[in-house]
Amino acid sequence: MKTPFPSTSEVPVSRRSFLRGAGVLAALPFLETVAPSVVRAGSRVPVKPPVRFGIYTVTGGTVSESWVPQELGNLGKLPSILRTLEPHKEDLVILSNLSQSGQGDGRINAHEHCAYVHLSCADTVGKLNGKPMASQSVDERAAEIVGAQSLIPAVRMGYSGGETSFFFDRQGRSLGVERNPRMAFERMFKGRQLVAPNWSRRLAGGSPEAQPLGSKAYDAQVVDLLLDDARRLQKQLGRSDQGKLNEYLESVFSIEQRVRRLHERIAIEAVDLKDPGPSNPHAPSNLPTDNAAQDQMVRAVSRNPAIHGDYLRVMTDLMVLAFQTDTTRVCSLGLGTDEALFPGVVTVGYEHHAHTLEHHGNAARVEDADPVAREGCRQIHAWYSQFFTDAVAKMRAIDEGGSSLLDNTVLLYTSYMADGGHGTKNYPALLAGGAGGKLKGGRHIAYQKETPFANLYVEVLDLLGDRSGEFGNSKTSKKAAYEGRLPGLV
Amino acid sequence: MPEQVPLTGAVFAAAGENGLRVFSVDGVRWTHQQLDREGMLLNHACIDGGRCLVVGKFGGDSVAWSTTDGISWTQTKLNTQAYAGKFGPVFSADGQFQVIANDDGAIPGVRTSPDGTVWAPRKPLMAERKGLKHDAGLRRFARGNNRLVIIGDYGARLVRQPDRALFEAVLGVPAKETLVDIAFGNGVFVGGGMHGLRMRSEDGFTWTDIVTGEEGEHINAMIWDGRQFVGIGQGATYRSVDGKEWTRESNENAPTNAVFGAGIFVGILWPGKQLISKDGIHWSQVHEFPQHVLALAYGSLHKS
Numbered sequence: 001m002k003t004p005f006p007s008t009s010e011v012p013v014s015r016r017s018f019l020r021g022a023g024v025l026a027a028l029p030f031l032e033t034v035a036p037s038v039v040r041a042g043s044r045v046p047v048k049p050p051v052r053f054g055i056y057t058v059t060g061g062t063v064s065e066s067w068v069p070q071e072l073g074n075l076g077k078l079p080s081i082l083r084t085l086e087p088h089k090e091d092l093v094i095l096s097n098l099s100q101s102g103q104g105d106g107r108i109n110a111h112e113h114c115a116y117v118h119l120s121c122a123d124t125v126g127k128l129n130g131k132p133m134a135s136q137s138v139d140e141r142a143a144e145i146v147g148a149q150s151l152i153p154a155v156r157m158g159y160s161g162g163e164t165s166f167f168f169d170r171q172g173r174s175l176g177v178e179r180n181p182r183m184a185f186e187r188m189f190k191g192r193q194l195v196a197p198n199w200s201r202r203l204a205g206g207s208p209e210a211q212p213l214g215s216k217a218y219d220a221q222v223v224d225l226l227l228d229d230a231r232r233l234q235k236q237l238g239r240s241d242q243g244k245l246n247e248y249l250e251s252v253f254s255i256e257q258r259v260r261r262l263h264e265r266i267a268i269e270a271v272d273l274k275d276p277g278p279s280n281p282h283a284p285s286n287l288p289t290d291n292a293a294q295d296q297m298v299r300a301v302s303r304n305p306a307i308h309g310d311y312l313r314v315m316t317d318l319m320v321l322a323f324q325t326d327t328t329r330v331c332s333l334g335l336g337t338d339e340a341l342f343p344g345v346v347t348v349g350y351e352h353h354a355h356t357l358e359h360h361g362n363a364a365r366v367e368d369a370d371p372v373a374r375e376g377c378r379q380i381h382a383w384y385s386q387f388f389t390d391a392v393a394k395m396r397a398i399d400e401g402g403s404s405l406l407d408n409t410v411l412l413y414t415s416y417m418a419d420g421g422h423g424t425k426n427y428p429a430l431l432a433g434g435a436g437g438k439l440k441g442g443r444h445i446a447y448q449k450e451t452p453f454a455n456l457y458v459e460v461l462d463l464l465g466d467r468s469g470e471f472g473n474s475k476t477s478k479k480a481a482y483e484g485r486l487p488g489l490v
Numbered sequence: 491m492p493e494q495v496p497l498t499g500a501v502f503a504a505a506g507e508n509g510l511r512v513f514s515v516d517g518v519r520w521t522h523q524q525l526d527r528e529g530m531l532l533n534h535a536c537i538d539g540g541r542c543l544v545v546g547k548f549g550g551d552s553v554a555w556s557t558t559d560g561i562s563w564t565q566t567k568l569n570t571q572a573y574a575g576k577f578g579p580v581f582s583a584d585g586q587f588q589v590i591a592n593d594d595g596a597i598p599g600v601r602t603s604p605d606g607t608v609w610a611p612r613k614p615l616m617a618e619r620k621g622l623k624h625d626a627g628l629r630r631f632a633r634g635n636n637r638l639v640i641i642g643d644y645g646a647r648l649v650r651q652p653d654r655a656l657f658e659a660v661l662g663v664p665a666k667e668t669l670v671d672i673a674f675g676n677g678v679f680v681g682g683g684m685h686g687l688r689m690r691s692e693d694g695f696t697w698t699d700i701v702t703g704e705e706g707e708h709i710n711a712m713i714w715d716g717r718q719f720v721g722i723g724q725g726a727t728y729r730s731v732d733g734k735e736w737t738r739e740s741n742e743n744a745p746t747n748a749v750f751g752a753g754i755f756v757g758i759l760w761p762g763k764q765l766i767s768k769d770g771i772h773w774s775q776v777h778e779f780p781q782h783v784l785a786l787a788y789g790s791l792h793k794s
Contacts, residue, residue, distance in 0.1 A: 344760025348708040
């Protein structure tokens with residue numbers, strides 16, 4: 001039976017009805033039922049910042065007995081690898097038994113196999129003409145859904161690449177990743193001032209429409225010239241060369257789009273600068289000062305955990321900044337490397353090489369693994385978790401006008417292998433954030449064994465507005481379960 | 491500039507990142523430092539017969555450095571082909587330096603050298619790989635009771651009995667009893683491992699008096715200091731005269747590797763910290779290198 005007066009916490013107050021009643025409300029005390037819709041003090045419009053999707057994936061699998069809580073339901077004391085997240089556990093949903101079932105084509109090694117299925121959940125992955133081949137990765141799909149509303153549809157940063165290629169376009173081709181923090185910063189913020197969006201004004205329609213470029217900017221004119229030249233040339237080429245030129249044209253077209261978006265964005269941010277959102281974005285404090293410092297950092301990541309930690313910190317800060325400034329709504333960090341050395345992080349035994357520890361620390365039965373190496377793997381992943389915890393804490397602290405950046409994000413923490421033995425069953429997986437109020441934290445949900453990881457991506461994409469109900473092998477996996485969904489998650 | 495005064499007598503040696511090699515007479519003042527190329531990792535060291543031998547990797551090569559005085563070093567390559575074999579640990583026995591070659595799936599090998607510069611071809615360490623898991627590496631070594639004992643991954647234990655040329659594996663050791671370090675003293679071998687694991691053996695085959703400590707108190711160094719075994723763990727130091735009866739004391743700032751000599755314990759802690767202790771319990775930092783130190787040794791140098 002319907003209640004005559006549904007709770008306004010469940011039914012959003014429309015902007016029109018709110019405005020109509022604003023004069024009356026002004027004379028009344030602050031009404032909690034309206035509060036969720038009122039974002040900033042003095043604001044007259046409902047504010048609901050957009051939902052962002054972040055991927056924070058680290059190498060090497062994990063040690064499941066120290067990652068997955070034993071208890072289901074409400075989270076108790078977190079296992080040792082996640083211990084630093086203890087203050088944030090009400091923002092976390094831990095998911096267990098999610099697995100990959102995609103097969104390799106026989107041309108790839110075990111690391112490539114795990115990497116290529118990681119975010120694509122393709123039924124088959126492999127190589128074509130020596131290049132990685134999978135199906136569209138979840139970040140790219142998410143960018144198709146929400147990317148048009150931000151400056152850069154999807155940002156990908158970190159050490160992913162080569163054997164550990166995680167990101168694929170709609171044609172299944174591997175996508176590039178920005179490894180250099182300074183380059184990543186400049187790519188996102190060059191020519192812009194750092195400003196927090198004023199979501200109440202933006203969503204109330206108070207931002208300027210995109211202004212047509214009357215006299216075109218120099219970079220836009222250059223793009224036009226390039227396109228004109230390329231089109232003329234295209235008529236003179238053979239089929240093979242035309243294919244190459246088409247790829248080139250796609251790149252130029254994407255630059256053209258980027259130029260257009262940048263102009264639109266600068267106009268919007270000029271208004272934000274006069275009346276910005278409540279948070280105060282700033283460049284990461286440990287951003288390398290120049291290219292030489294950046295190169296030195298990137299080169300030393302695999303040898304020196306102190307520099308590796310600096311790298312994780314700056315990349316994490318860049319992701320947070322990208323979300324905070326609405327530079328992108330889809331940001332992925334592929335962090336860590338199997339080749340890294342971890343002296344000081346691993347404080348047991350004499351082996352510090354992650355790849356060796358991963359291999360020795362895993363076996364068909366846990367009790368047959370080398371316990372010293374397994375402990376080393378546990379220590380490495382507890383170390384990674386500290387940096388993820390930093391991301392969660394920083395996003396929680398960023399006020400977007402009545403809700404935090406974390407409230408408006410769904411942030412996946414996982415690893416490209418389930419365990420260091422190239423495992424594909426029971427991956428580490430947790431979601432942090434409220435996804436705009438749609439995700440309730442503080443829980444551990446265990447699904448049936450070998451539930452496709454793709455089902456999680458279906459749920460995440462659904463949170464972003466995708467209603468297709470399918471991703472990767474969510475319905476085609478031989479282990480398909482729950483009709484391709486994760487019941488009880490949302 | 492490296493010091494020009496040749497070293498003689500008992501010294502501590504340390505080796506590590508970027509080809510770091512350095513010496514100390516008292517464990518406090520470190521001298522005769524030498525570096526090599528960025529990325530060279532030297533992670534095994536041994537002093538015997540008046541020489542110091544340091545072994546490590548650079549790119550796809552396994553490299554050995556040898557000196558008698560801390561000034562003049564000779565470098566040799568241990569592998570005949572790039573990326574062929576992982577070499578280490580290094581120890582001395584039968585009047586020779588011995589470097590173990592660990593290769594996944596293969597019978598572990600050994601290369602020997604009288605001076606650390608001329609190396610005999612690789613020979614098998616055992617007759618068969620039985621008792622060693624596919625990718626088990628061998629890590630540490632102890633000598634006593636006319637025999638040699640080597641420990642490694644997945645509980646690996648190898649014993650070379652008196653008058654035998656080859657090592658035999660101890661069969662049936664569960665992985666959970668993997669030892670991290672081993673020492674010989676007072677007529678027994680004593681090993682230490684994770685969570686305060688300790689045990690003893692007279693012959694290397696039969697291990698008894700197995701005890702564990704507290705969670706996380708991983709023993710990384712088991713040392714015989716001439717009077718007792720000292721197991722230096724993360725958070726606690728365990729001491730015993732015979733490997734049966736132990737005392738436990740919480741330690742401070744414990745190193746992840748240590749040696750004993752001249753009445754003092756010398757330890758290392760990332761990144762590049764050099765520590766000393768009189769009792770293996772209370773540690774103080776005496777120096778910090780920009781490079782991380784990976785290996786320690788104690789012994790006597792002299793000019794040949």
